Amino acid sequence: MSDEQRFLDRLAERNAQRGDEPTWIAARRQAGAARFEALGFPHRRVEEWKYTDVRDIARNDFVLTENADFSPATAAALTLPLDAHRLTFVDGVFAPALSDLGSLPEGVQVLPLSRALEENHEAVGGPLGRLTGVDFSSFAALNTAFMEEGAVVRLAPRTVVDKPIVLQFLSRAGEQDVMSHPRILVEAGGRSEATLIEHHVGEAEAANFTNLVEEIILERGAILTHYKLQEAPLKDRHIASIHVEQARDSRYVSFNLNLGGGLVRNDLVSELNGEGAEAIYNGLFYGQGRQHVDNHTLVNHNAPRTFSRENYKGILDDRAHGVFNGKVIVKRDSQQIEAEQSNANLLLSDRAEIDTKPELEIYADDVKCAHGATTGQLDEEAIYALRTRGIDEQTARGLLTLAFAGEVMDRVDLDAVSERVELAVAGKLPERFNLAGLVETASAFSEE
Numbered sequence: 179m180s181d182e183q184r185f186l187d188r189l190a191e192r193n194a195q196r197g198d199e200p201t202w203i204a205a206r207r208q209a210g211a212a213r214f215e216a217l218g219f220p221h222r223r224v225e226e227w228k229y230t231d232v233r234d235i236a237r238n239d240f241v242l243t244e245n246a247d248f249s250p251a252t253a254a255a256l257t258l259p260l261d262a263h264r265l266t267f268v269d270g271v272f273a274p275a276l277s278d279l280g281s282l283p284e285g286v287q288v289l290p291l292s293r294a295l296e297e298n299h300e301a302v303g304g305p306l307g308r309l310t311g312v313d314f315s316s317f318a319a320l321n322t323a324f325m326e327e328g329a330v331v332r333l334a335p336r337t338v339v340d341k342p343i344v345l346q347f348l349s350r351a352g353e354q355d356v357m358s359h360p361r362i363l364v365e366a367g368g369r370s371e372a373t374l375i376e377h378h379v380g381e382a383e384a385a386n387f388t389n390l391v392e393e394i395i396l397e398r399g400a401i402l403t404h405y406k407l408q409e410a411p412l413k414d415r416h417i418a419s420i421h422v423e424q425a426r427d428s429r430y431v432s433f434n435l436n437l438g439g440g441l442v443r444n445d446l447v448s449e450l451n452g453e454g455a456e457a458i459y460n461g462l463f464y465g466q467g468r469q470h471v472d473n474h475t476l477v478n479h480n481a482p483r484t485f486s487r488e489n490y491k492g493i494l495d496d497r498a499h500g501v502f503n504g505k506v507i508v509k510r511d512s513q514q515i516e517a518e519q520s521n522a523n524l525l526l527s528d529r530a531e532i533d534t535k536p537e538l539e540i541y542a543d544d545v546k547c548a549h550g551a552t553t554g555q556l557d558e559e560a561i562y563a564l565r566t567r568g569i570d571e572q573t574a575r576g577l578l579t580l581a582f583a584g585e586v587m588d589r590v591d592l593d594a595v596s597e598r599v600e601l602a603v604a605g606k607l608p609e610r611f612n613l614a615g616l617v618e619t620a621s622a623f624s625e626e
Contacts, residue, residue, distance in 0.1 A: 180218075181218075181219060181236035181237055182214065182215055182218050182219065182236075184239060185214070185240075185320065186211060186214075186215060188240070188241070188242060188357075189207075189211055189323050189324060192242060192324065193207070199295075200295075200299050200303070202299075202303050203295070203299070203303075203325075206307060206312075206322055206325070207322065207323050207324075207325065208323075209312050209322065210312045210319045210320065210321070210322030210323035210324075210325070211319075211323040213312040213313065213316075213319035213322075214312075214316050214319040214320045214323055217315075217316040217319060218316060219232055219233075219235070219236040219316055220232060220315070220316055220317075226315075226474065226503075229472065229499070229501045229533045230441075230443055230470065230472045230501060231470075232417075232441070232443075234415065234440075234441060235387055235415050235417075235441070238355055238387070239354075239355075240354075240355050240356060240357035240386075240387050241354050241355070241356055241357070242324075242356065242357065242358075243269045243270070243271060243356050243358075244271060245268075245271065246267070246268040246269075246271040246272065246273035246275075246276075247268070248268045248273060248276060248348055248350060250275070250276070252381065253266070253276050253348060256348065256379045256380070257346060257377075258344065258346075258375065258377055258407075258594045258595065258598070259594050260342055260344065260375070260592065260594050261341055262278075262341050262342040262343065262344045262375070263278070263279050263280060263282060263286075263288055263339075263341055263342070263343045263344065264277055264278045264279070264343075264344040264345075264346060265277050265279070265288060265289075265290060265329050265344070265345050265346065266346040266347075266348065267290075267327065267328075267329075267345075267346065267347050267348065267358075267360060268348045268350055269348070269349065269350050269356045269358050269386060270327055270347075270356075270357075270358025270359065270360050270388070271327060271358075272290040272292065272293075272327060273348070276346075276348075283337065283339060283340070284334075284337075285333065285334030285335075285336075285337035285367075285370075286331075286332070286333055286334070286337055286339055286372075287330065287331065287332040288329070288330075288331050288343055289329070289330055290327060290328070290329060290330075291325075291326070291327050291328040291329060291330055291360075291361055291362075291363070292326065292327050294330040294363075302330060302363065305363060305365060305393065305395060306361070306363055306393070307322065307393075308393070309393040309394075309395070309421035309422075309423055309449075310391050310392075310393055310419055310421045314419060314421075314445075315419060315445070317389050317417045317419065317443075318391055318419050320359065320389060321359040321361065321389050321390070321391040321419075322391070323359075324357075324359040324389075325359060325361050325391075326359075327358075327360060327361070328360040328361035328362050328363070329345050329360070329362050329363070330362075330363045331343060331345075331362075331363070331364045331365070331372075331374065332364075332365045332367075333365070333366045333367050333370035333371075333372055333400070334367050334370065335367035335368040335369060335370060335397070336367070336368070336369045336370060337367065337370045337371075337372075338370065338371045338372075339370075339371070339372040339373070342372075342373040342374070342375050342592070343372060343373065343374050343375070344375045344376075344377060345362065345374070345375070345376045345377070346377045346379070347360065347376075347377065347378045347379075347388065348379060348380050348381075349378070349379070349380025349381065349384040349386045349388070349410055349411055349414050350380060350381055350384055350386070351380075351381040351382070351383040351384040351385075351411075352384075355385050355386055355387065356386045356387070357386065357387040357388075357389065358386070358387070358388050358389070359389045359390075359391075360388070360390050360391075361390075361391050361392075362376070362390070362391070362392040362393070363392075363393050364392070364393070364394040364395065364402070365395045365397075366394075366395065366396045366397060366400035366401075366402055366428075367397050367400065368397040368398045368399050368400060368425075369398070369399040369400065370397075370400050370401070371400070371401040371402075372401075372402055372403075373402075373403045373404075373405070373592075374402060374403070374404045374405070375405040375407065375592075375595070376392075376404070376405065376406045376407070377405075377407045377409070378406075378407070378408045378409060378410045378416060378438070378439075379407075379409040379410065379438070380410060380411045380414065381411060382411055382412075383411065383413070384410075384411040384413065384414055385411070385413035385414060385440075386414055386415070387414070387415040387416075387417075388410070388414065388415070388416050388417070388418075389417045390416075390417065390418040390419070390420075391418075391419045392418065392419070392420040392421070393421050393423075394420070394421070394422040394423070394430070395422075395423050396422065396423065396424045396425060396428035396429075396430060397425050397428065398425045398426045398427055398428065398452065399425075399426070399427045399428060400425070400428045400429075401428070401429045401431075402429075402430055402431070403431045403433075403591075404430065404431065404432050404433065405433045405435070405590075405592070405595055406418075406420075406432070406433065406434050406435065406444075407433075407435050407437075407595055407598065407599075408435065408436045408437060408438055408439060408442065408444075409437050409438040409598060409602070410438040410439040410442075411438060411439075412438060412439070412440050412467060412469065413440050414438065414439050414440060415439065415440060415441045415442075416438075416439040416441070416442045416443070417442075417443045418443070418444045418445065419445045419447075420444070420445065420446045420447070421447045421449075422446075422447065422448045422449065422457070423449045423451060424448060424449060424450050424451060424452065424455040424456075424457065425451060425452045425455065426451075426452030426453050426454050426455060426481075427452065427453075427454035427455065428452070428454075428455050428456070429455075429456045429457075429458070430448060430456070430457050430458070431458040431460070432446065432457075432458065432459050432460060432461075433460045433461075433586075433589070433590060433595075434446060434459070434460070434461040434462070434463075434473065434490075435461075435462050435463075435595070435599055436461075436462070436463040436464065436471050436473070437463075437464050437598070437599065437602040437603075438469075438602075439469065439471070440468070440469060440470070441469075441470050442463075442469070442470065442471045442472065443472045443474070444472070444473045444474065445474045445475075445476075446459065446473070446474070446475045446476070447475075447476045447477075447478070448476070448477045448478065448486070449478050449480055450477065450478060450479050450480055450481060450484035450485075450486065451480050451481055452481050452484075453481050453482055453483045453484065454483060454484070455481065455484045455485070456484070456485040456486070457477055457485075457486045457487075458486075458487050458488075459475055459477075459486070459487070459488035459489070459490070459504075460489055460490075460586045460589055460590075461473060461475075461488075461489070461490035461491065461586065462490070462491050462492075462493075462583055462586045462587070462599065462603075463490070463491075463492050463493070463500055464492075464493045464494075464599075464602055464603050465492075465493070465494045465495065465496075465498030465499065465500055465530070466494075466495040466496050466498055467496050467497065467498065468496070468497050468498065468499075469498045469499075470498070470499045470500075470501075471492075471498070471499075471500050471501070472500075472501035472503075473490060473500075473501065473502050473503070473504075474501075474503045474504075474505075475488060475490075475503070475504045475505065476504075476505045476506075476507070477505070477506045477507070477517065478507050478509065479506070479507065479508045479509060479512045479515045479517065480509050480512060481512055482511065482512050482513045482514050482515065482542075483513075483514045483515065484512065484515050485515065485516045485517070486506060486515075486516075486517045486518070486519075487517075487518045487519075488504055488506075488518065488519040488520065489520050489585060489586060490502055490504065490520070490521045490522075490586075491521075491522055491523070491524070491582065491583055491585065491586050492521070492522070492523040492524065492532055492534075493523075493524045493526065493579060493582065493583065493603060494523065494524070494525055494526065494527070494530035494531070494532060495526040495527050495530060496526075496527050496529065496530065497527070497529045497530065497531075498527075498530050498531075499530070499531045499532075499533075500523065500530075500531070500532045500533070500534075501532075501533045501534075502521045502523075502532070502533075502534045502535070502536075502551070503534075503535045503537070504519050504521060504535075504536045504537065504549070505536075505537040505538075505539070506519055506537070506538050506539070506547065506549070507539045507541075508538075508539065508540045508541060508542050508545055508547065509541055509542070510541040510542060511542060512541075512542050512545075513542050513543070513544040513545070514544050514545070515542070515545050515546070515547075516545070516546045516547075517538070517545070517546070517547045517548075517549075518547075518548050518549070519536050519538075519548070519549035519550075520536075520549070520550055520551070521534050521536055521550075521551040521552075522551070522552045522553075522554075522582075523551075523552065523553040523554070524553075524554060524555065524556070524579065524582045525553060525554070525555050526555070526556065526575075526579070532553055534551040534553070535551075536549040536550065536551050537549075556575060556578050556579070557578070560574075560578055561574045561575060561578065564577065564578070572605070576603075576604035576605050577604065579603055579604050580600060580603055580604040583599070583603055587599060587600075
């Protein structure tokens with residue numbers, strides 16, 4: 179039996195359990211399954227997957243689950259301490275007992291995909307799959323074949339959501355490894371504004387597979403700040419495809435923060451389709467042990483006077499392996515655009531490895547574009563200088579590592595998110611009221 183057939187057999191078992199569903203959903207499932215069978219799992223001879231080996235996913239006999247049982251106390255410990263509207267999923271299954279939508283403002287819808295399909299499947303059917311079709315990748319095709327749960331977020335025009343919207347995905351440790359294929363759809367009406375936090379976390383011994391597809395549609399003047407905080411257990415596998423479509427004067431700000439997961443792949447694509455559209459990519463990936471973190475980004479400047487800025491930082495320890503491939507494409511006649519791209523990496527071990535490839539493809543002549551990549555190690559003189567001020571070596575290294583991440587983290591407005599990143603990257607540091615000054619000192623030494 180081929181690796182692909184094992185997944186297709188699971189799909190057949192699931193389909194046999196399903197009740198009646200709209201014809202268009204069944205047709206899309208069939209298309210997804212057919213495309214997945216044709217493509218197969220990607221291998222390293224494929225350029226886009228040159229540095230990422232997915233055989234650990236392909237050869238595993240993952241099962242599906244239908245229950246969302248999870249210890250409330252454990253969930254509370256993993257949950258970000260935020261006043262927020264929250265949808266929670268356990269191994270891809272909606273968990274109403276762990277969710278808290280409270281009183282949503284007028285003009286805001288936040289609901290599980292299963293419910294959205296039940297209430298008005300035709301309204302979901304139009305945008306779902308329009309940005310990320312079955313041809314995007316074999317994983318996107320597999321997600322479409324299994325698609326049944328996830329989240330739908332809709333903002334009416336001119337709606338401003340004061341509290342963050344949190345989509346929490348919990349991974350559970352069990353006797354068998356579980357797979358889930360969540361689908362997220364975000365539709366932001368003209369001049370609406372919101373903060374979306376996507377949080378992946380779980381029990382330490384979990385070893386599951388999450389295959390996420392997310393489609394975000396921003397209408398004219400809409401603003402979305404999107405935090406993707408990935409703290410999955412170190413044995414988890416995490417594949418994510420995020421596709422953003424931006425109309426005139428819209429603004430998409432991404433914080434792609436990867437701290438966990440044994441095998442991680444993120445694809446982030448923005449389509450800048452209207453003048454004044456702006457995409458800001460802030461990325462931080464931290465790897466230890468034998469973690470593998472692969473970030474692929476793509477910004478398509480499809481219209482003139484569009485703007486993109488990208489800054490990704492990688493921190494790798496032990497035998498961790500990081501990949502960054504960032505591409506900016508300026509289409510013909512997309513004049514007067516501005517695009518900046520930067521990837522800087524810090525290797526904390528001689529055995530850590532980074533493969534980085536920033537790319538520009540420009541088919542217009544009136545543009546401002548820049549890109550670059552650097553890789554280095556901690557400055558031993560800076561460590562010594564901090565130690566002469568009474569700071570132990572471990573704390574000094576943590577401070578310098580945190581200072582390296584500072585350019586990205588300084589833009590994070592949520593303390594609950596910052597604290598998770600600081601703890602993962604630098605360990606337990608001095609009290610927060612002293613931290614800012616210490617990091618500033620460490621940064622000064624790093625620049626000398």
